[in-house]
Amino acid sequence: MxxxxxxxxxxxxxxxxxxxxxxxxxxxxxxxxxxxxxxxxxxxxxxxxxxxxxxxxxxxxxxxxxxxxxxxxxxxxxxxxxxxxxxxxxxxxxxxxxxxxxxxxxxxxxxxxxxxxxxxxxxxxGLARSFDPDRQRAALDFLTSPASRRGFAPLRLPIRWVAEDIGWESGTGATVSGTAEAVMLALTRRPVVLDELSGDGVGVVRTALH
The missing domain is CATH 1.20.120 (Four Helix Bundle (Hemerythrin (Met), subunit A))
Structure with a gap:
């Protein structure tokens, strides 16, 4: 974009x-x-x-x-x-x-x-919404870049993040997969989405958020 x-x-x-x-x-x-x-x-x-x-x-x-x-x-x-x-x-x-x-x-x-x-x-x-995938990709690219450290303080972990619904991934290490929404909220330290994630890196993220 x-x-x-x-x-x-x-x-x-x-x-x-x-x-x-x-x-x-x-x-x-x-x-x-x-x-x-x-x-x-x-x-x-x-x-x-x-x-x-x-x-x-x-x-x-x-x-x-x-x-x-x-x-x-x-x-x-x-x-x-x-x-x-x-x-x-x-x-x-x-x-x-x-x-x-x-x-x-x-x-x-x-x-x-x-x-x-x-x-x-x-x-x-309890309100659902649909997302524009291009907006989600742009936000995820930003959150996994150094530029986001000012103002957002996203998680910095040895994790391979995968947003399965939009075909996006970033990083290396243990894998954490989920919807783009769940990955975005996990990256910005919202533990509410932990049960929506899968992969061998979820434990690392869970520890970081608790």
Whole structure:
């Protein structure tokens, strides 16, 4: 995928997620996501944040957090929830075409973020989705590259990762196979998918995630 295709995919993923969020009730919004301390609302706010926050505010939050990017990210998400919490689906849709890219990450970073965090929301709510295989391949290529170390901290193990449903693989060593979705979530440290994986490397991954 070239940059134009990736930006188009980002816009589409934001709109698709906005459609999902439109139908949630209060209990679903408050459901614990797969992502740390965030509930569904927090994850949605995190995805919206870069499109509605200027660089000066982001830098101020980083300085306030004394350079701790995780803490500043949490603070930014809290501010987005406070300001847009009742309008997250509408704001995601309105800012779908925003071309935010993190420093050194390029557009593949926000696309990967959307694919992962979208599942952080859908899986606890029991919501299924279909994926575009080209987007999954691009995200998996990114997650297994050095460029992903900034902001994603994916697993770095002597593993041969295999996404059976899209004909993708990367790495050498013991094999871990599954769907592209399961491999993507395992790479980004979501233990919920461990039982969806197979191969002689699953034990290595299980140990790393516990």
């Amino acid at each position: 070239d940059d134009a295709q990736i930006f188009a995919a980002i816009a589409d993923e934001r709109r698709v997620l906005a459609d999902v969020l439109d139908g949630l009730d209060d209990r679903q919004w408050a459901t614990q996501s797969l992502c740390g301390a965030w509930d569904v609302r927090g994850v949605a706010a995190h995805l919206l944040g870069p499109t509605v926050t200027g660089i000066p505010e982001v830098l101020w939050l980083v300085l306030r957090a004394r350079g701790n990017f995780a803490r500043s990210n949490m603070a930014l998400t809290d501010r987005v929830v406070a300001k847009y919490g009742a309008r997250l689906p509408q704001m995601l849709r309105a800012n779908a075409d925003h071309r935010f890219t993190p420093p050194g990450g390029g557009p593949i970073a926000p696309l990967t973020d959307l694919l992962i965090h979208g599942q952080d929301i859908r899986r606890p709510l």
